[in-house]
Amino acid sequence: xxxIRIHARAGQGAITTASLLGxxxxxKGIYPYAFPSFSAARMGAPMNAFVxxxxxxxxxxxxxxxxxxxxxxxHTIMRGFNCFSGLKEDGIAIINGxxxxxxxxxxxxxxxxxxxxxxxxxLKYIGRPLGNTAMLGAFCAATNELTLDDLNxxxxxxxxxxLQEANIKAAQEGFESVTHKTKEKVR
Amino acid sequence: xxxxxEGSQAIAEVIKLCRPGVISAYPITPQTHIVEGLAxxxxxxELDSQFVNVESEHSAASVVLGAVATGVRxxxxxxxxxxxxxxxxxxxxxxxxxxxxxxxxxxxxxAPINIWNDHQDVVSLRDAGWIQLHAEDIQEAxxxxxxxxxxxxxxxxxxxxMVCMDGFILTHGVETVNMPIQEEVDKFxxxxxxxxxxxxxxxxxLGPLVDPDYYMEARFALNETHKExxxxxxxxxxxxxxxxxxxxxxxxxxxxxxxxxxxxxAMGSVCGTIKEVVDELKKKGKKVGLLKxxxxxxxxxxxxxxxxxxxxxxxxxxxxxxxxxxxxxxAEVKAVFFGKPKRPKAVSSFIVGLGGRDITKDxxxxxxxxxTGKEKQGEFIDLKPExxxxxxx
Numbered sequence: 225x226x227x228i229r230i231h232a233r234a235g236q237g238a239i240t241t242a243s244l245l246g247x248x249x250x251x252k253g254i255y256p257y258a259f260p261s262f263s264a265a266r267m268g269a270p271m272n273a274f275v276x277x278x279x280x281x282x283x284x285x286x287x288x289x290x291x292x293x294x295x296x297x298x299h300t301i302m303r304g305f306n307c308f309s310g311l312k313e314d315g316i317a318i319i320n321g322x323x324x325x326x327x328x329x330x331x332x333x334x335x336x337x338x339x340x341x342x343x344x345x346x347l348k349y350i351g352r353p354l355g356n357t358a359m360l361g362a363f364c365a366a367t368n369e370l371t372l373d374d375l376n377x378x379x380x381x382x383x384x385x386x387l388q389e390a391n392i393k394a395a396q397e398g399f400e401s402v403t404h405k406t407k408e409k410v411r
Numbered sequence: 412x413x414x415x416x417e418g419s420q421a422i423a424e425v426i427k428l429c430r431p432g433v434i435s436a437y438p439i440t441p442q443t444h445i446v447e448g449l450a451x452x453x454x455x456x457e458l459d460s461q462f463v464n465v466e467s468e469h470s471a472a473s474v475v476l477g478a479v480a481t482g483v484r485x486x487x488x489x490x491x492x493x494x495x496x497x498x499x500x501x502x503x504x505x506x507x508x509x510x511x512x513x514x515x516x517x518x519x520x521x522a523p524i525n526i527w528n529d530h531q532d533v534v535s536l537r538d539a540g541w542i543q544l545h546a547e548d549i550q551e552a553x554x555x556x557x558x559x560x561x562x563x564x565x566x567x568x569x570x571x572x573m574v575c576m577d578g579f580i581l582t583h584g585v586e587t588v589n590m591p592i593q594e595e596v597d598k599f600x601x602x603x604x605x606x607x608x609x610x611x612x613x614x615x616x617l618g619p620l621v622d623p624d625y626y627m628e629a630r631f632a633l634n635e636t637h638k639e640x641x642x643x644x645x646x647x648x649x650x651x652x653x654x655x656x657x658x659x660x661x662x663x664x665x666x667x668x669x670x671x672x673x674x675x676x677a678m679g680s681v682c683g684t685i686k687e688v689v690d691e692l693k694k695k696g697k698k699v700g701l702l703k704x705x706x707x708x709x710x711x712x713x714x715x716x717x718x719x720x721x722x723x724x725x726x727x728x729x730x731x732x733x734x735x736x737x738x739x740x741x742a743e744v745k746a747v748f749f750g751k752p753k754r755p756k757a758v759s760s761f762i763v764g765l766g767g768r769d770i771t772k773d774x775x776x777x778x779x780x781x782x783t784g785k786e787k788q789g790e791f792i793d794l795k796p797e798x799x800x801x802x803x804x
Contacts, residue, residue, distance in 0.1 A: 243417070243585045250415040250587060259584040262526075281587065283548070283683030285580050286771040 226369065227288045228275040231307045232297035235267040240382070241295065241356040242273035245363070248370050248378035249277045257282035270301050291315060293367055295359050297342075299326045311335060318362045318402075320355045338366045338402050345397045349390040357391040361398025365406075372399050414590050418549040418581040421588045422488075422514055423448030425553045427458045428596040429512075429560050431486040433478035435463040435471045439493040440526045441578035442516040446488055468493040472500035472511075479509040480617055482608030484560070488514040490578055491532045492521060498536065504571045505540025505633060507618040510563030510605075511571040512556065513541075517679065518578040519766040527767020528578040530679065534707070534731035534739050540633050542572040542640060543708040544661070545678040549588050552576040554657060555705075557591065561600050562647050568636060569605070575707075577680040579767070591655055599654045637709040644706060662711040664703040665718050667693060671700030673782040674719065676744055677728040678704045681763070681770050688775040699779055704740070712747045719744075720753040724782045728763050738762055738789050757786040768793055 228245065232238035239260045246256035256277045263269050274288045290310040294317040301307060302319075306329075311317065314334040319326055320342040328337050340362040342355025350357075357379060364370045372395065379391045416424070422445045426434075434453070436446040452458035465471045471487050478485040489497060494515055504511050515533050519525040537543060544559060546552035552574065559572035576582060607615060621629065641662065648661040666682075667689050668674060675685055682703040692699045702718050702725075704711070719725055727745075729738035736742070741760035748754035761778050764770040774792050781787055 239583075243415075246585055247415050255587050256415070257584060257586045259580065261579075281548075284687045284772065285577075285584075285680045285684050286774075287769050289771070 225276065225278040225282070226293070227291045228277075228293045228295065229288045229291040230273040230275075230295045230297060231301050231305065232271060232273070233267075233301065234262060234269050234271045236297050237354050237356045238271060238273040238297055241297070241360060242275050244356070244375075244378045244382055245275050245360060246277075247381055248360075248374045249275075251377050252370070252374060254279060255281045261287055270305060293363065293369075294318065295363060296320060297355065297359060302327070316366050318359055318366055320359055336366065338362055338405065340398055340401045342394075342398060345394050345401070349393045349397070350387070351390075355394070355398075358394040358398030358401075361395035361400075362402045364395075365399045365402035372396065412590055412592070414588055415585060416549070416588045416590070417444065417583065417585045418552060418576060419444030419516075419583065420448055421549050421553045421590065422556060422576070422582075423452065424590060425556050426486050427452055428591060428593055429486070429557065429600060430484065430602075431460050432483035433461050433463060433475060433485040434487070435465055435474035435478075435485070436487045436489065437465055437468045437471045437493060439468070439490045441518060441528075441582045442488045442490040442493070442514065444582060445514060445516070449486075468496040469500060472497040472504065475511045475513075476500060476504050476507070476509060479504075479511050479605075480507065480609045482603065482605050482610070484564075484603040486512055488516065490516040491518040491526075494532045494536060495520070498539065501536060501539045501541060501571070503618060506629065508569040508633075509571060509617075510560075510569055510603075512559045512563060513571070513573050514556070515573050515575045516578040516582045517575050525766040526578075528580055529765045529767070530575070530730040531732065531765070533573065533575045534729075536573070537708055537739070540570070540637075541708065542570050542637070542706070544572065544574050544706055545704065546574065546576045546581065547680060547682045547703060549576075549581055549584065549586050550657070551659065552581055553588060553590070554651065554655065554659065557596060557600060557655075558644075558647055558651055558659070558661065561651075562640070562644060564603055564605070565643060565647075566606055568640060568643065570636060570640065575679065580680045589657070595654050599651065640709045641706075641711055641714075660705065662704075662706045663714050663718060664705060666701040666703065668700040668702065668718060668722070670698050671722055672698040673724045673726070673779055674700045674702055674722045675726045675728060675775070675778060676702045676704065676715075676719075676740070678707065678740070679730070681728065681730070681775075684770060684772060685775050688772050688779070691772070692776070692779060697779070707740075710743055712743075715744060715747050716751060719747075719755060720751070722755050724757050724759070725755045726759045726761055726778050726782050726787075728761050728778070730762075730764050732762065732765075741789070757782075759787040760789050761787065762789060762791045763793065
């Protein structure tokens with residue numbers, strides 16, 4: 225079983241992110257359970273969405289406290305919440321932001337963080353700062369859980385025409401933002 | 412066909428396959444997505460059904476009452492305060508023997524205002540004369556609607572059915588659902604053909620004034636029909652299995668009860684979490700199990716007796732209160748054993764997950780742990796003692 229926790233503000237598309245991710249797993253024959261948790265139920269309020277995946281149907285209905293992966297769609301939430309709470313020893317976090325603007329907490333030896341300018345990528349291709357597909361592209365590269373093709377299949381199911389094209393490009397650039405950094409590190 | 416669907420969307424799709432002639436509802440969180448979905452299908456011409464917009468839940472319930480009274484299949488859905496606003500109409504619907512089918516996206520009750528999941532709304536309406544079925548997951552929620560129409564519209568029943576699914580956890584959760592197809596549904600669920608209806612060429616009165624000479628017999632008959640439903644539900648679920656290949660008992664479901672020494676009794680989505688914990692604890696050699704109650708009304712007392720009579724320790728989880736008394740489900744489960752030759756040594760009662768307080772694996776493990784000690788009465792799990800210290804002064 226793998227568990228993914230998404231931190232965002234209501235209105236930033238975290239539920240779409242969770243169901244896109246779930247759909248990509250679903251297409252591979254894996255059983256996902258994607259679900260939201262609202263706090264104040266108002267746009268802009270911090271909220272979580274979750275994806276729990278397993279080789280058999282997921283029965284566990286609680287929220288996710290010890291995620292394998294974190295997607296932080298809005299890094300300003302990190303000022304008020306410990307978004308890294310419970311992250312697994314070898315957990316991976318993907319944060320939407322730009323280098324110095326993001327303060328990453330002290331990590332454990334095997335934990336990894338990737339900072340992806342997902343809002344900028346989304347503005348470039350989609351015209352709105354909805355960095356979800358760029359974040360998911362980065363997720364594919366950082367975790368190897370899914371290929372970019374798996375993700376694109378889910379994007380094609382969800383979006384059509386120009387929006388589909390734009391999101392596929394955003395996912396691609398999100399993916400490359402991680403593979404590019406990994407190469408730099410290797411060098 | 413396997414699809415990856417939001418719970419609300421799955422329900423809307425299944426209702427569409429049931430071909431209701433009239434749908435009426437007033438939006439309330441977390442029921443909203445279901446009726447939005449159906450309204451869209453009607454507007455797009457995918458569903459040939461009259462969607463009646465109303466100004467309140469009281470009117471929504473009245474519209475579906477009227478529709479079914481004229482011999483038309485109808486559907487509505489609500490939650491929480493909306494269900495309470497319907498209450499007087501709901502008693503009329505069952506009293507007039509009209510098989511309305513309604514989804515309740517189970518949610519807490521104000522005050523304080525809280526939109527999250529528990530069972531206070533549905534459990535409070537347990538005496539309304541409706542059959543009340545509780546779903547564990549989205550698949551079961553979708554399937555129970557098909558079973559509900561077939562059951563309620565059976566000529567020996569003519570009873571309304573409430574299908575309860577946990578708000579957000581199931582209504583807003585997205586998971587893999589095996590969706591039925593129209594041919595299967597048509598095979599299982601024939602067109603609604605009631606033995607009586609309002610008809611200008613053959614006038615009759617439904618729900619008239621009856622004096623003390625007649626009232627008790629009408630209520631007795633309603634109560635008797637609920638008893639008969641206990642026998643009919645497993646027959647209908649057996650037919651359901653033949654058409655759709657999915658097996659439900661429809662009344663109760665035992666999980667790992669064979670050699671169990673400690674068993675939790677529960678309803679709704681928490682049963683999934685309990686099954687996970689049961690599997691984990693069994694691997695460690697603990698003899699634990701679950702008894703899921705699907706049908707709260709009619710209450711399957713004899714089935715519960717048979718399932719639990721040899722279990723030493725039982726815990727009943729309530730996600731609702733009967734303020735000032737015993738927790739409602741626990742009181743009914745205990746009543747099953749009074750005067751019976753066999754019974755558990757202890758039937759403990761726990762209150763869990765009110766107003767969306769998350770129920771974790773640890774919450775369930777704590778209940779199993781507490782079952783090793785003496786009997787507990789209405790013990791709250793996951794309460795925050797620091798909040799109880801806050802005072803008005």
